[in-house]
Amino acid sequence: MTMRRPWIVIACAAFIVTLAMGVRQAFGLFLPQMSVSLGIGREGFGLAMALSNLVFGLAQPFIGALADRHGAGRVVFFGTLIYVAGLIGASWIGSAIGLHFTFGFLTGVGLAATTFVVVLGAVGRVVPPERRGLAFGIVTAGGSLGQFLVVPAAQMLLSDLGYRLALIALSGLVAVCAVLAIGVAGKPDSAAEEGPRQSLKDALSEAAGHPSYWLLNAGFFVCGFHIAFIATHFPAYLDDKGLGLGIGASALALVGLFNIFGSYLFGLSGDVWRKNYVLSGLYAARGVVIAVFLLLPLTPFTALAFAGAMGFLWLGTVPLTSGLVGQMFGVRYLSTLYGIVFLSHQVGSFFGAWAAGYFFDRSGTYDWAWGASILLAVFAAIVHLPIRDTAVARPQPA
Amino acid sequence: MKKALPWLAPLALVPVALIGLEAWRAQATWIWLSGFVAACF
Numbered sequence: 001m002t003m004r005r006p007w008i009v010i011a012c013a014a015f016i017v018t019l020a021m022g023v024r025q026a027f028g029l030f031l032p033q034m035s036v037s038l039g040i041g042r043e044g045f046g047l048a049m050a051l052s053n054l055v056f057g058l059a060q061p062f063i064g065a066l067a068d069r070h071g072a073g074r075v076v077f078f079g080t081l082i083y084v085a086g087l088i089g090a091s092w093i094g095s096a097i098g099l100h101f102t103f104g105f106l107t108g109v110g111l112a113a114t115t116f117v118v119v120l121g122a123v124g125r126v127v128p129p130e131r132r133g134l135a136f137g138i139v140t141a142g143g144s145l146g147q148f149l150v151v152p153a154a155q156m157l158l159s160d161l162g163y164r165l166a167l168i169a170l171s172g173l174v175a176v177c178a179v180l181a182i183g184v185a186g187k188p189d190s191a192a193e194e195g196p197r198q199s200l201k202d203a204l205s206e207a208a209g210h211p212s213y214w215l216l217n218a219g220f221f222v223c224g225f226h227i228a229f230i231a232t233h234f235p236a237y238l239d240d241k242g243l244g245l246g247i248g249a250s251a252l253a254l255v256g257l258f259n260i261f262g263s264y265l266f267g268l269s270g271d272v273w274r275k276n277y278v279l280s281g282l283y284a285a286r287g288v289v290i291a292v293f294l295l296l297p298l299t300p301f302t303a304l305a306f307a308g309a310m311g312f313l314w315l316g317t318v319p320l321t322s323g324l325v326g327q328m329f330g331v332r333y334l335s336t337l338y339g340i341v342f343l344s345h346q347v348g349s350f351f352g353a354w355a356a357g358y359f360f361d362r363s364g365t366y367d368w369a370w371g372a373s374i375l376l377a378v379f380a381a382i383v384h385l386p387i388r389d390t391a392v393a394r395p396q397p398a
Numbered sequence: 399m400k401k402a403l404p405w406l407a408p409l410a411l412v413p414v415a416l417i418g419l420e421a422w423r424a425q426a427t428w429i430w431l432s433g434f435v436a437a438c439f
Contacts, residue, residue, distance in 0.1 A: 152421035
């Protein structure tokens with residue numbers, strides 16, 4: 001590929017995920033106005049959201065493969081068009097089916113084409129292996145910053161403009177990604193990789209036969225479970241315990257704030273220490289933080305301290321996990337292989353959000369979900385230890 | 399000192415973080431009430 005200045009690629013990648021992830025985090029804000037205006041109820045809106053998350057995860061390996069084949073620039077450009085079409089479409093549709101297609105399907109595809117998996121592939125190709133942790137950390141922190149800043153801005157837009165105009169305004173924000181796509185453009189060239197050329201099929205077979213790849217998938221499933229459970233249910237948990245709405249909202253803000261710093265610093269840590277050990281420590285720390293939180297008496301202080309600590313441990317897994325995939329298998333098919341790992345994350349997210357609610361409805365308590373979160377943290381801390389993080393040996397052509 | 403710079407770099411974001419926190423403070427309860435939590439994974 002044409003070599004670009006790494007910092008241009010990193011900056012454009014970080015801005016792309018800032019905008020794409022930031023707008024995505026604001027989707028839920030539209031629930032009250034849209035469900036009433038369209039007369040579809042919260043279930044109808046929730047289905048559109050669930051579809052978006054499902055499509056985001058399922059499409060990711062395929063869109064990652066497209067990025068590996070045609071370059072991240074083209075994928076981000078066309079993905080932006082689809083994302084914008086989804087948002088504008090959602091602003092004028094008048095039925096549940098229309099909402100499911102626009103807000104559900106189109107935004108899901110658009111997100112898969114404009115977020116971490118696609119842009120990290122482009123960044124990985126222009127940054128030397130020993131600096132990838134830093135570079136991936138910066139891009140991930142960009143996504144975290146977007147989540148933190150765009151949500152309150154979107155709420156202001158909603159309050160002032162109503163949902164139709166707010167959606168169009170947000171689509172304008174997302175449209176900027178089409179310009180930023182130039183910064184991550186360039187067709188991947190297998191000749192730029194060290195070692196022999198490899199087909200996509202060979203790369204998939206190689207990864208599928210590598211036990212450490214499956215351990216990474218298992219670990220990232222746990223990440224998705226934790227994040228979805230806490231983001232979805234934690235404010236309700238605090239409210240159930242009598243701490244009130246304000247503490248729950250502030251807790252989410254602190255998660256968003258500390259996530260920015262954690263994403264970056266854990267990425268940077270991956271350049272200093274072995275990434276699988278840092279991941280193991282991160283998951284162990286999640287388990288300890290949850291256990292300590294549950295053992296201490298619940299007060300506003302412990303709730304906010306828990307939120308800050310979990311926020312710090314939130315998306316630090318992204319630069320480390322994607323970095324490990326690149327370290328083990330090279331960056332030629334990074335987006336495809338990391339896309340599959342990301343799908344595992346989304347499956348974990350599904351269970352974290354849904355199963356916690358399912359068992360709460362039957363038992364009236366989140367004890368099961370908290371217990372599962374601690375056990376899964378221990379499991380993830382253990383499975384990352386034996387990961388072989390060295391580059392896979394490939395036979396040289398005669 | 400040069401080695402410590404990358405670790406200290408996030409401090410540059412503190413002003414942005416403060417602006418963000420203020421925006422959240424103004425909007426947080428509305429954000430929570432309006433179903434944000436259902437969408438943030």
